[in-house]
Amino acid sequence: xxxxxxxxxxxxxxxxxxxxxxxxxxxxxxxxxxxxxxxxxxxxxxxxxxxxxxxxxxxxxxxxxxxxxxxxxxxxxxxxxxxxxxxxxxxxxxxxxxxxxxxxxxxxxxxxxxxxxxxxxxxxxxxxxxxxxx
Amino acid sequence: xxxxxxxxxxxxxxxxxxxxxxxxxxxxxxxxxxxxxxxxxxxxxxxxxxxxxxxxxxxxxxxxxxxxxxxxxxxxxxxxxxxxxxxxxxxxxxxxxxxxxxxxxxxxxxxxxxxxxxxx
Amino acid sequence: xxxxxxxxxxxxxxxxxxxxxxxxxxxxxxxxxxxxxxxxxxxxxxxxxxxxxxxxxxxxxxxxxxxxxxxxxxxxxxxxxxxxxxxxxxxxxxxxxxxxxxxxxxxxxxxxxxxxxxxxxxxxxxxxxxxxxxxxxxxxxxxxxxxxxxxxxxxxxxxxxxxxxxxxxxxxxxxxxxxxxxxxxxxxxxxxxxxxxxxxxxxxxxxxxxxxxxxxxxxxxxxxxxxxxxxxxxxxxxxxxxxxxxxxxxxxxxxxxxxxxxxxxxxxxxxxxxxxxxxxxxx
Numbered sequence: 001x002x003x004x005x006x007x008x009x010x011x012x013x014x015x016x017x018x019x020x021x022x023x024x025x026x027x028x029x030x031x032x033x034x035x036x037x038x039x040x041x042x043x044x045x046x047x048x049x050x051x052x053x054x055x056x057x058x059x060x061x062x063x064x065x066x067x068x069x070x071x072x073x074x075x076x077x078x079x080x081x082x083x084x085x086x087x088x089x090x091x092x093x094x095x096x097x098x099x100x101x102x103x104x105x106x107x108x109x110x111x112x113x114x115x116x117x118x119x120x121x122x123x124x125x126x127x128x129x130x131x132x133x134x
Numbered sequence: 135x136x137x138x139x140x141x142x143x144x145x146x147x148x149x150x151x152x153x154x155x156x157x158x159x160x161x162x163x164x165x166x167x168x169x170x171x172x173x174x175x176x177x178x179x180x181x182x183x184x185x186x187x188x189x190x191x192x193x194x195x196x197x198x199x200x201x202x203x204x205x206x207x208x209x210x211x212x213x214x215x216x217x218x219x220x221x222x223x224x225x226x227x228x229x230x231x232x233x234x235x236x237x238x239x240x241x242x243x244x245x246x247x248x249x250x251x252x253x254x
Numbered sequence: 255x256x257x258x259x260x261x262x263x264x265x266x267x268x269x270x271x272x273x274x275x276x277x278x279x280x281x282x283x284x285x286x287x288x289x290x291x292x293x294x295x296x297x298x299x300x301x302x303x304x305x306x307x308x309x310x311x312x313x314x315x316x317x318x319x320x321x322x323x324x325x326x327x328x329x330x331x332x333x334x335x336x337x338x339x340x341x342x343x344x345x346x347x348x349x350x351x352x353x354x355x356x357x358x359x360x361x362x363x364x365x366x367x368x369x370x371x372x373x374x375x376x377x378x379x380x381x382x383x384x385x386x387x388x389x390x391x392x393x394x395x396x397x398x399x400x401x402x403x404x405x406x407x408x409x410x411x412x413x414x415x416x417x418x419x420x421x422x423x424x425x426x427x428x429x430x431x432x433x434x435x436x437x438x439x440x441x442x443x444x445x446x447x448x449x450x451x452x453x454x455x456x457x458x459x460x461x462x463x464x465x466x467x468x469x470x471x472x473x474x475x476x477x478x479x480x481x482x483x484x485x486x487x488x489x490x491x492x493x494x495x496x497x498x499x500x501x502x503x504x505x506x507x508x509x510x511x512x513x514x515x516x517x518x519x520x521x522x523x524x525x526x527x528x529x530x531x532x533x534x535x536x537x
Contacts, residue, residue: 108227218446236486
């Protein structure tokens with residue numbers, strides 16, 4: 001058993017996106033995640049961490065190792081105090097972007113994980129929680 | 135400033151990405167490559183990503199852009215060595231890199247470039 | 255809660271032989287001994303009584319999670335695991351514990367015949383203890399069964415996706431059965447890994463053995479084809495039977511950019527042609 005089962009990592013700058021990816025990779029390896037699932041999770045982390053930096057003006061990534069029926073998983077929450085997303089339905093459409101990207105960040109990340117929850121409102125920041133089982 | 139090296143081998147440019155790239159590094163590579171294609175009139179660009187354990191939409195977009203830019207500048211781009219886990223993830227992400235030529239490894243990629251660079 | 259009386263412990267110890275005999279008879283009568291060797295069972299009952307006795311001496315009967323019960327719990331976990339492997343059901347496994355109640359109650363009744371209050375108290379304690387142990391057995395039994403099922407599922411998945419080498423640089427994957435998301439992922443992974451390992455430039459997915467192709471299956475196939483292309487290899491889908499071709503058209507599915515062939519032979523021919531090879535009659 002590792003001593004730490006949860007924690008928080010700041011994502012303020014662009015370089016922090018790389019750090020968030022590396023942390024997620026280490027944690028996922030600790031959960032015994034297969035290479036494919038690990039790659040999917042790390043890619044989702046990259047998308048969401050970048051969103052927090054680019055659109056949210058920086059934020060935090062909360063991480064938590066969870067266990068159910070002898071199966072480990074990683075739950076990550078990306079939160080920022082940015083402008084929020086006015087139209088969730090539109091934001092969850094493939095190819096839609098407000099920042100000149102490919103518009104695959106949110107929808108793509110959702111496809112890469114087992115659970116995905118988006119909580120946002122204009123002016124109230126954005127919270128995205130994802131979970132991937134090992 | 136941190137930079138990804140671009141090697142020139144004959145008529146071709148070779149880029150091997152071995153670091154966990156942050157976005158600025160990817161943008162710099164994109165600019166550097168366009169400059170070098172123009173300066174050397176290279177016939178082809180080979181991008182080796184066999185050491186990359188993740189390609190997200192940002193890096194994917196960079197690869198697509200490099201491929202598109204080089205095509206306009208009459209240069210072929212070949213992307214080689216994508217790992218299985220990365221390929222599966224990219225497809226799931228919804229990024230299929232249409233129009234980007236691919237090869238299993240650097241050797242096959244070179245052969246592909248050589249064949250297409252041969253005078254018609 | 256009061257612990258078991260030392261007197262009860264002594265009684266169990268002194269009458270262990272007759273207790274085991276009665277217990278075994280009870281187990282036999284309940285039909286829970288099917289497929290089990292008499293010797294093994296006798297050894298198991300004796301060992302359990304020893305462990306139970308040791309546990310009662312060192313620990314509190316009301317808290318099974320305490321360290322004193324580690325060995326008893328471990329014994330039961332091993333027992334239910336072995337029973338699961340033998341194909342016994344949970345009822346038969348739990349009966350191992352519950353059929354000890356009869357002989358043990360009878361024993362207590364005899365020993366405490368002069369003290370009805372003590373008897374009631376001790377009966378309750380023993381009953382609760384055995385119930386808890388029985389439940390623990392069922393719980394571990396179910397976990398063992400689930401583990402067995404999970405392992406079999408995984409083995410089945412791997413068995414059902416053999417990647418075969420047809421030629422130097424040509425791999426084939428004969429798909430048989432229904433394609434769901436989990437299976438597609440396994441198929442994809444093993445095929446893609448083999449492409450890297452062998453440096454094969456062409457992969458043929460043969461779907462002759464796939465009963466139906468619906469929208470979901472078509473999507474899975476498309477994803478696999480795309481992933482293979484991203485890695486720098488080509489993919490051919492063969493074995494598209496007439497009714498499947500009709501279904502695909504009928505559903506309006508877009509298989510654009512995917513090379514399809516009617517059978518594996520045609521696909522191999524195309525693969526060889528792409529590699530610059532041709533097959534000629536000898537002599």
